[in-house]
Amino acid sequence: MIYEGKQKIWADYQKEIPEDHYFYVRSCIRQSFFPASEVTFLDITRNKLGKDIFETEHHTTCGGIAYHSDAIPQETAMTIIARQFALMKKYGYENYVCSCITSFGLYCETMETWREYPELQEKIADNLWKSCHLEFAKPKFLVHASDLIFKYRNQIAAKSKYKLVNVKTGEPLRVVEHIGCHYSKMFPSKGVGGAEYPYVLVGMVEAWGGQIIDYPERRHCCGFGFRQYMIQSNRGYSLSNTHKKFESMEPFKPDMIITNCPGCPYFLDRWQYVIAETEGKTYGENGHGIPVFTYEEVAGLVMGYDPWDLGLQTHQVGVEPLLDKMGIPYDPAKKYLGKNGKNIGEPEKPHCLK
Amino acid sequence: MQDYRIKEGLNACINCGTCTAICPAAEFYRYDPRRIVDIVQHQDDAQIEELLKSDTIWYCGECLSCVTRCPRKNAAGLIIMALRSLSIQTGFFMESEKGRQMYLLCKDLNSNILNYGYCVYPRTFKYKEHQEAGVVWKWEEEHLDDIFERLGGNLDGEGAGAMRKIPQKDLDELKKIYDITGATQMLENVRAAGLKKAEELGLTEEEYAKKLYTESSNKHFNH
Known part of the structure; x- marks a missing residue:
C-alpha cells in the first residue's frame, strides 16, 4: 500500500521529454561566463548523438534577470517570451529547450499564468502582433537543456x-x-x-x-x-x-x-x-x-x-x-x-x- | 491589487511561518515574509503603504524557495514582486534606501537588453565593479575576443552562437515591446525620480550612481 502511494507520488514527477527536434535558446549568463558549455551541449547533441537542435540568431534574452530584479514589468517579460515562442513556431518547431534555469522558471510561470487567465494570454498575443507582427504560439514541450542531457x-x-x-x-x-x-x-x-x-x-x-x-x-x-x-x-x-x-x-x-x-x-x-x-x-x-x-x-x-x-x-x-x-x-x-x-x-x- | 501574482500567490495564509523559516533573505536581513503576507492578506491600506515605502520589500532574493514549502501553496515571493511593482508605480520606492537602487538596476540591466539583447553582456561586466569575479575574470576582460574565439563562442559576430551580435531588427522589436507594455514609461519614471534625488543631494548623476552601488546602512542586517 505504502509502496503504491510512493509510486503515485513519484509518477507526478516523471517528466515527458521528447527524444528529438528542439528549438534551442541560449542563456545570458552561460554564454557570458561558460560559452564553451553551450558549444559542448550542441556538439554532443548534434554531432555525437545526431539530434536536431535548431538555433537562430534572432532570439534574445528572455528578460528574466531584469524581471527578477524588478526592472521590467511582468507584461514586458511575457511579451518577450511570447516572441521567443513565436520564433520557435516560425522555424517549424514545437519543442523548446532553453539553456537557463531563470528562463525555464519564468517560462513555466508565464505559461501557467496564461493557462489560468486566458484574457491575459490574449492581451500578450495582441502585444506580440502590435510590436513584432508575429503569430502567438506556445511550445508543446518545454524542457531545460539539462533535461536533455539527463535523457541522453x-x-x-x-x-x-x-x-x-x-x-x-x-x-x-x-x-x-x-x-x-x-x-x-x-x-x-x-x-x-x-x-x-x-x-x-x-x-x-x-x-x-x-x-x-x-x-x-x-x-x-x-x-x-x-x-x-x-x-x-x-x-x-x-x-x-x-x-x-x-x-x-x-x-x-x-x-x-x-x-x-x-x-x-x-x-x-x-x-x-x-x-x-x-x-x-x-x-x-x-x-x-x-x-x-x-x-x-x-x-x-x-x-x-x-x-x-x-x-x-x-x-x-x-x-x-x-x-x-x-x-x-x-x-x-x-x-x-x-x-x-x-x-x-x-x-x-x-x-x-x- | 490587480497584479496576477497576488491572485496566483495568496490563498488564505495560515501564518505558520514556514516561508520565513526557509527564506535565505530572512536569515541575512531583518526580514519576515510571513508578516508581509499577513499584511497583504488583511488588506490594511495604511500598513500596505508603509510596506511600499519601506526597505523590507526589497530584501527578498526572488529564489522562490518559499513556494515549495508553503502548506497552503502560497507564494510569498510572488506577493513581494507584486508589491515591488506597485511601489515603483506609485513612486514610493524612492522612500527607502533599497528601493532607490531601482535607478541603477533599471539603467544597467535595460541598457544591456536594449543595446545588445542580453541581460548580461561580458563587455559591460567590469572587473573593477566585480572584483569577486576573480583574477581569472580580470584576465578574461583583457582578452575577451581571444577567449571567446578559443572557446568556440561568437562574441559580437554575425549569425548564431554564444554572445553573437543580435541583429538590429530584433533589438528594434524589443524596444517596441518595451514601448507598448509600459517598460519604457517605467524606466523614464524611475530615471526621473533618481535624477531628482541626485539634484536634492547635490550630486552629479555619476556620483549618485556610485553612492547607490556602494553604500549600505547597517540597519538592514540581522546580525
Whole structure:
C-alpha cells in the first residue's frame, strides 16, 4: 500500500521529454561566463548523438534577470517570451529547450499564468502582433537543456572515456549536485524528480559512475538573489548564502560540484575564491577549492573532451585535482593559450587559493 | 491589487511561518515574509503603504524557495514582486534606501537588453565593479575576443552562437515591446525620480550612481 502511494507520488514527477527536434535558446549568463558549455551541449547533441537542435540568431534574452530584479514589468517579460515562442513556431518547431534555469522558471510561470487567465494570454498575443507582427504560439514541450542531457545520460555513458571514479582508489567520486532554485521550486511537476528530490543531475552522476552526497543545506539557494548580487552594497547576501552551503557540505568532503543553473557555478566558484582570499578558508584538499562544473562540462569530461576546450581554465577554482582523480590527461602549458596556440598571457595567481 | 501574482500567490495564509523559516533573505536581513503576507492578506491600506515605502520589500532574493514549502501553496515571493511593482508605480520606492537602487538596476540591466539583447553582456561586466569575479575574470576582460574565439563562442559576430551580435531588427522589436507594455514609461519614471534625488543631494548623476552601488546602512542586517 505504502509502496503504491510512493509510486503515485513519484509518477507526478516523471517528466515527458521528447527524444528529438528542439528549438534551442541560449542563456545570458552561460554564454557570458561558460560559452564553451553551450558549444559542448550542441556538439554532443548534434554531432555525437545526431539530434536536431535548431538555433537562430534572432532570439534574445528572455528578460528574466531584469524581471527578477524588478526592472521590467511582468507584461514586458511575457511579451518577450511570447516572441521567443513565436520564433520557435516560425522555424517549424514545437519543442523548446532553453539553456537557463531563470528562463525555464519564468517560462513555466508565464505559461501557467496564461493557462489560468486566458484574457491575459490574449492581451500578450495582441502585444506580440502590435510590436513584432508575429503569430502567438506556445511550445508543446518545454524542457531545460539539462533535461536533455539527463535523457541522453546512458547514451553518453556508453560513449564515455572516463568515469566519475577515483582512478587511484577505484571509489566513486563524491559529488555535490546543485539544482538551481527556479528549476522546480515553483513548479515541482515541471522538473525531473520535482523539488524535494530532483533527479536531473543525480541521474547523470549515477549513470557516469559517481556517488551523490546528501548534506543539510543541499537545497539552499546559491545566493544569487538577482538585485542582491547586481548591486555591490547588497552582495553580502549572496556571499553569505554560498558560505552557508560550503560550511554545510565541507564535512562530507566532496570531490566536485555539478550544477544545473548557469548562475550557480559562477557563484559557487567565485565566492570560494573570495572566502579564501579574505578569510584564508578553503574547502577542498590541501588549500584547493572544490571544483565546480556545469553539467555540460561534466558530460564533456566523461566523453573525453580536452579540459581546456571545455573552458575549465576560466574557472577561478582550479579543476586539476578533479582531473587527476578521474585520470584525465591535460597539458598545463596549454591551459591559457588562445586559438591556434596564441599567447594571451595568463591570470594572476590568487594569494591564498591554490 | 490587480497584479496576477497576488491572485496566483495568496490563498488564505495560515501564518505558520514556514516561508520565513526557509527564506535565505530572512536569515541575512531583518526580514519576515510571513508578516508581509499577513499584511497583504488583511488588506490594511495604511500598513500596505508603509510596506511600499519601506526597505523590507526589497530584501527578498526572488529564489522562490518559499513556494515549495508553503502548506497552503502560497507564494510569498510572488506577493513581494507584486508589491515591488506597485511601489515603483506609485513612486514610493524612492522612500527607502533599497528601493532607490531601482535607478541603477533599471539603467544597467535595460541598457544591456536594449543595446545588445542580453541581460548580461561580458563587455559591460567590469572587473573593477566585480572584483569577486576573480583574477581569472580580470584576465578574461583583457582578452575577451581571444577567449571567446578559443572557446568556440561568437562574441559580437554575425549569425548564431554564444554572445553573437543580435541583429538590429530584433533589438528594434524589443524596444517596441518595451514601448507598448509600459517598460519604457517605467524606466523614464524611475530615471526621473533618481535624477531628482541626485539634484536634492547635490550630486552629479555619476556620483549618485556610485553612492547607490556602494553604500549600505547597517540597519538592514540581522546580525
